[in-house]
Amino acid sequence: MKVLISYLFCTRGGVETALYNRLKGVNKEEIKVDLHFFRDYGGSTLFHDYAGEVIIEADEKLIQKKIVTESYDMVISIDSADMIGILSRMRYEGKIGLEIHTTYEEGLAYLDCNITDWVDFMIVPSAYQKKLVESRTGEKNIYVLGNAVSNTMFYQRDEKERYGRKIILWVGRLDRHKNWRLFLKLAKEIYRQNREYTFWVVGGLKSEQAEIDEFEAMVYRYGLECVVRWIPQVPYENMGMIYSIAADSGGCYISTSMNESFGMTVIEAMICRCPVIVHKAGALPELVNDGRGLCVEEMADPEQVKLINDFLLDAGREKVMERAQKYVRDNFSSDIVGKIFCEILCSEISEAVG
Numbered sequence: 001m002k003v004l005i006s007y008l009f010c011t012r013g014g015v016e017t018a019l020y021n022r023l024k025g026v027n028k029e030e031i032k033v034d035l036h037f038f039r040d041y042g043g044s045t046l047f048h049d050y051a052g053e054v055i056i057e058a059d060e061k062l063i064q065k066k067i068v069t070e071s072y073d074m075v076i077s078i079d080s081a082d083m084i085g086i087l088s089r090m091r092y093e094g095k096i097g098l099e100i101h102t103t104y105e106e107g108l109a110y111l112d113c114n115i116t117d118w119v120d121f122m123i124v125p126s127a128y129q130k131k132l133v134e135s136r137t138g139e140k141n142i143y144v145l146g147n148a149v150s151n152t153m154f155y156q157r158d159e160k161e162r163y164g165r166k167i168i169l170w171v172g173r174l175d176r177h178k179n180w181r182l183f184l185k186l187a188k189e190i191y192r193q194n195r196e197y198t199f200w201v202v203g204g205l206k207s208e209q210a211e212i213d214e215f216e217a218m219v220y221r222y223g224l225e226c227v228v229r230w231i232p233q234v235p236y237e238n239m240g241m242i243y244s245i246a247a248d249s250g251g252c253y254i255s256t257s258m259n260e261s262f263g264m265t266v267i268e269a270m271i272c273r274c275p276v277i278v279h280k281a282g283a284l285p286e287l288v289n290d291g292r293g294l295c296v297e298e299m300a301d302p303e304q305v306k307l308i309n310d311f312l313l314d315a316g317r318e319k320v321m322e323r324a325q326k327y328v329r330d331n332f333s334s335d336i337v338g339k340i341f342c343e344i345l346c347s348e349i350s351e352a353v354g
Contacts, residue, residue, distance in 0.1 A: 002032050004034050004070070038058045067092065122141065147267070167246040168198070169243070174208075186299045197251070203232070260284050276294070
């Protein structure tokens with residue numbers, strides 16, 4: 001079987017990383033997967049050792065020619081109608097899939113344009129996202145396929161690095177969606193109640209300058225300049241070390257996102273045995289259910305901060321980390337996610353043949 005997966009932009013973001021990790025687990029003898037991006041913004045280096053072809057092409061005629069020449073049995077578009085439009089105009093006769101990862105309203109707007117009339121099946125990363133897409137499109141042929149995490153990059157390090165204070169870690173872009181403002185409000189309240197914590201903010205180098213300026217101003221306004229450390233960029237291959245350092249310090253990872261279709265940074269922290277606290281939003285509660293972490297509704301509320309402090313000091317911390325790490329290994333390793341992905345593709349092709 002030959003499959004083409006298309007995405008608008010090739011960066012080193014969460015979608016590209018999850019895709020790379022997933023494809024590691026694909027049976028390459030049975031399924032050949034090529035990748036297509038309309039634009040490359042430095043992310044193609046992520047796929048430098050990928051066995052399939054990585055195509056960077058924006059010209060519609062050349063894209064159509066490639067699809068015909070390679071005789072792809074299936075084309076899957078991620079978070080975009082652009083490739084589906086191209087397929088419809090060339091009267092493509094193979095299977096068409098659509099992956100939907102975004103929760104941004106502007107990113108989902110294309111679903112309101114009858115685009116799903118051209119789609120045979122959809123893939124989403126969580127039960128939450130499936131309900132969201134079903135309610136928006138009325139479609140039922142939707143598979144849930146969680147994102148894959150690399151167990152060669154993300155694991156608890158043997159070498160222990162100790163710090164004088166416990167590190168509470170936050171990772172992401174400095175934007176409204178990731179809700180860094182809530183994290184700083186939370187940091188202010190945590191520090192007011194307990195002075196043994198320090199706060200690391202990782203990411204945001206390429207954020208809007210207005211967001212960066214407001215972030216820095218808020219740190220000073222809250223009197224956190226001595227306990228908030230901003231690390232604008234960390235190479236992806238070093239993020240496992242960051243999660244491990246936070247875990248070894250007796251700290252945790254906190255996600256304050258307003259909405260998430262999955263929660264890539266959450267499972268990265270979990271597999272590194274870093275305790276996780278999430279804002280009750282989107283798919284995040286799915287990941288920390290059953291004692292794998294803590295889900296909080298109003299994070300900056302003083303009573304909720306007490307819950308967070310109790311969670312961090314709980315004698316059962318080790319069991320929480322063990323459950324979380326096992327859950328990620330059992331459900332989101334490259335081998336497992338790659339195998340499920342192959343089963344989805346084979347099921348759709350068998351249905352077409354039948």
